[in-house]
Amino acid sequence: MSRRYPSTIAATVEHEIVITKSRFVTTVVPVSDPDAADQAIAEVRKRFWDARHNCTAMVTGVLGDQARSSDDGEPSGTAGVPMLEVLRRRELTDVVAVVTRYFGGVKLGAGGLVRAYSTSVSEALDRAETVRREALTSVTVDVQHADAGRVDNVLRDWVRHHGATLAETRYGTAATFELWVPAPAIPTLVADLAATSAGTLAPVVGAERIVDVPVSRPASR
Incomplete structure (x- = not known):
């Protein structure tokens, strides 16, 4: 646990x-x-x-x-x-x-x-506004620019359902997406990326750190 x-x-x-x-x-x-x-x-x-x-x-x-x-x-x-x-x-x-x-x-x-x-x-x-703190692991994946929009939509939906967070995308020769993911969910992410890309995307698992994740906003008053 x-x-x-x-x-x-x-x-x-x-x-x-x-x-x-x-x-x-x-x-x-x-x-x-x-x-x-x-x-x-x-x-x-x-x-x-x-x-x-x-x-x-x-x-x-x-x-x-x-x-x-x-x-x-x-x-x-x-x-x-x-x-x-x-x-x-x-x-x-x-x-x-x-x-x-x-x-x-x-x-x-x-x-x-x-x-x-x-x-x-x-x-x-x-x-x-409360900010949750969790030990999450960095996962990066390079995507060709032509596919970046589609993969961005997939990842934004994925993090909402897996307690993860998506960092700001870096653009160079490729679009580099960085996610912060609970360790138990990493195999699921790898499998889902493989399924959405016909096995062409190869995520790289990095270090673990404590990450701030906003979880609630006060109601309007």
């Missing part, structure tokens, strides 16, 4: 809610490592410099094995950790969440803060 990797998000998402007169502005950013997460946090703090709190949670690493959080002045355990738990429940990595709070004059209590910070991150993530 292949290893399952945490997902990430495709792009920055910002979302605001108001709870008992306090404004909670959530910024969720995809990042490549802890340094990039720190930079994203610094940028949010600079933008919302006048806020009372900028609480943070981040998870990084291919396996999601690096994590940090900060309550930034809120009572201990009421902000950063609940935010981090949301990221963990969503099985995300290489992402940082910053919840900026503008205090509205009414204290929420520990339970209220936990719910507010958790809800803020959850609602922001509901609006994010």
